[in-house]
Amino acid sequence: MKLFTVGPVACRPEILEEMRRQMFSHRSKEYKELHMELVKRLQDFLETENQVFLFPSSGSGVMETSVRNCVKEKMLCCVNGTFGERYAQVGESNGREVVRLETKLGEPTTPELLDEKLSENPDVEAVTITHNETSVGLMNPLPELAKVVSDHEKLLFVDAVSAMGGTPIKVDEWGIDICFASSQKCFGVPPGLAVASVSEEAMSQSGKLENKGWYFDLKLYEEYEEKKSGTHMTPPIPQILALNKRLELMDEDGKENHFELYLERNQKIREGVEDLGLSLFPKEGYESPTVTCVNAPEGVSGPEVYEKMRGKGFELAKGYGEIKERTFRIGNMGHILLEDIDEMLKALGEVLK
Ligand SMILES: Cc1ncc(COP(=O)(O)O)c(C=O)c1O
Numbered sequence: 001m002k003l004f005t006v007g008p009v010a011c012r013p014e015i016l017e018e019m020r021r022q023m024f025s026h027r028s029k030e031y032k033e034l035h036m037e038l039v040k041r042l043q044d045f046l047e048t049e050n051q052v053f054l055f056p057s058s059g060s061g062v063m064e065t066s067v068r069n070c071v072k073e074k075m076l077c078c079v080n081g082t083f084g085e086r087y088a089q090v091g092e093s094n095g096r097e098v099v100r101l102e103t104k105l106g107e108p109t110t111p112e113l114l115d116e117k118l119s120e121n122p123d124v125e126a127v128t129i130t131h132n133e134t135s136v137g138l139m140n141p142l143p144e145l146a147k148v149v150s151d152h153e154k155l156l157f158v159d160a161v162s163a164m165g166g167t168p169i170k171v172d173e174w175g176i177d178i179c180f181a182s183s184q185k186c187f188g189v190p191p192g193l194a195v196a197s198v199s200e201e202a203m204s205q206s207g208k209l210e211n212k213g214w215y216f217d218l219k220l221y222e223e224y225e226e227k228k229s230g231t232h233m234t235p236p237i238p239q240i241l242a243l244n245k246r247l248e249l250m251d252e253d254g255k256e257n258h259f260e261l262y263l264e265r266n267q268k269i270r271e272g273v274e275d276l277g278l279s280l281f282p283k284e285g286y287e288s289p290t291v292t293c294v295n296a297p298e299g300v301s302g303p304e305v306y307e308k309m310r311g312k313g314f315e316l317a318k319g320y321g322e323i324k325e326r327t328f329r330i331g332n333m334g335h336i337l338l339e340d341i342d343e344m345l346k347a348l349g350e351v352l353k
Helices: 013-019 030-044 059-070 084-095 111-120 140-152 200-208 216-227 237-253 257-277 300-309 339-353
Strands: 051-055 074-079 097-102 125-130 155-159 178-183 192-200 291-295 329-330
Touching: 013 237, 030 051, 030 192, 030 237, 051 059, 051 140, 051 216, 059 084, 059 125, 059 155, 059 178, 059 200, 074 084, 084 097, 084 125, 084 155, 084 339, 097 111, 111 140, 125 140, 140 155, 155 200, 192 339, 200 216, 237 257, 257 300, 257 339, 300 329, 300 339
Parallel strands: 074 097, 074 125, 125 155, 155 178
Antiparallel strands: 051 192, 178 192, 291 329
């Protein structure tokens, strides 16, 4: 089966090979070197001097971390789909008051709307933004939104789960306090690891808050990274090896070339589906560079397209949430060859005949 999923995604053979290595202790010299090497690579990749931590969880674990460490009472969540809504639910389930800034599905959060909402709610402590809303294939204008958050002097948490590794992110230039992603999306590594950069301000807030729990306490992540070059629990060593390898390969290929390849694959898919007479779900100009959300044609449902494509050996992704029946999604994350895209589009044309 050829994968055009939205995570977990196909991994390069070198990455899978790296994960087959014999294990070693997470308190060994080998691990310490690996841990700090990966932290350094991620800092370079995200263009930040902030601390970077490795989490033995999926990306949602970092949502919980940001709320429990940095929000005492109230936060604002920008919601464009399922994952923005998940962030709001993580806030509420941890007893925080959540103000939602919701847009019509398929439309981005705009700087104007965010500015207005923050002016109406000057007491929120932090803002959450989903960089790339996987459920509807939409990318929010993060640099412009980050500027508004900074003008209002709030903490900014960015869910970059399906963006990091697939599109440039400049943590320091844009002023992101917590920016996180999971291993199983654009990095093309199996699931089980999340990574996050954390600003000094977010760390200082964590130092002041109580009842953070133990597992996701950022002060413990800091202490263990500084003193033991590791984490306060056993980390997912195979995924850490794999991500380190992935970033090493990216350094060799050149970061710019890597992003260009992502764009090329995305463009090819987008043009291909449009040539088949299909239209895209998100508002023009805000289409995601890592997942294409396509409107199913008249008379066929999204899940039907998905099933028929599986029958032809291609695993796409079903639509999500409210638009599940009327859309399907094609990911371009992970290990996908350009010729596989041609084959997939040919099969899609046959399925839709
Ligand atoms: C934008 C976004 N945020 C959060 C998540 C949840 O991440 P995880 O499954 O790694 O917890 C996903 C997963 O698909 C996602 O696409």
